[in-house]
Amino acid sequence: MPVSSIRRFVILSLLVLPLAPCAAEEAPGGTPIHIHAAGSLGGALRAIAARYQQETGETIAMVFGPSGLLREGIEKGNEADLFLSADRQHPQRLAAEGKAASPVVFIRNSLCATARADHPLTKAQLLDYMLDPATKIGTSTPKADPGGDYAMALFAKAETVRRGAEQILREKARALVGGAPPAPAPAQTNANVPQSEPAPTKKFLLDGTVDLFIGYCSRRETRPDPEVVTVPVPEALAVRADYALALLRDKSPERQAAAARFALYLMTPNAQAIFADYNFVPVAALSEFRAR
DSSP, X not given: OOHHHHHHHHHHHHTTSOOOTTGGGSOSXXXXXXXXXXXXXXXXXXXXXXXXXXXHOOOXXXXXXXXXXXXXXXXXXXXXXXXXESSSHHHHHHHHTXXXXXXXXXXXXXXXXXXXXXXXXXXXXXHHHHHSTTOOEEEEOTTTOHHHHHHHXXXXXXXHHSTTHXXXXXXXXXXXXXXXXXXXXXXXXETTSOOOOOOTTHHHHHTTSOSEEEEESOOSSSSOOTTEEEEXXXXXXXXXXXXXXXXXXXXXXXXXXXXXXXXXXXXXXXXXXXXXXXXXBOSSOOTTOOOO
């Protein structure tokens, strides 16, 4: 989808927000833009926000966590101007409740299997590895974290490839991450502060808790981790993960405008290229995105 089309979708969603005509001219650097974002966005979003902050002078405060739990927190009154979810369903629920504008897809992800670097993991034999009685499988927590829901969708697809596979996989899978409460307010981070963001699933692979983890193909760093091996799931099992943003209602016109500007920035060639560096799937072609 061309970037111009994506911009139009975002602009249409903003029409339901009562923005003041002069809000876009408000001086930057005041109250931070409060963003609640899916944990899988951590590395890429920090890099994008740091660049945006440097270019505009506006400040950004971020809370990362499982999208379902972040949505619950927003429903209970947690401070947020912009919600970046790993799915469409959670922001759509906020929109249905009148708490947010209609969600817009801003980036995509796909599913991969990850194992220790010494594991003979291959895409062609992945389903065999998963169904092996000796293989221990980890996932994120369904309902609380879209990553877990996507894993369940993959298991359902496995049933169409091999009869009985879905029940076997559901029974053996362990929800290891994505169920903890989101970070509290003191953990909010400024985009300019470099932070180490290790993959939360890695320790479960290295200590033998599980042999395979079904999760996202995106990374927390721009380079692959040499201690693990990751392969995309076969096409027959593939599940597309659409990440959607939603602008929250009932904010001041200035805060709404600031959040809208950053939402639009996420659609720009530079931001989409940074997402691609972290192995996300851009929502527009990257043929002209590398002139950064």
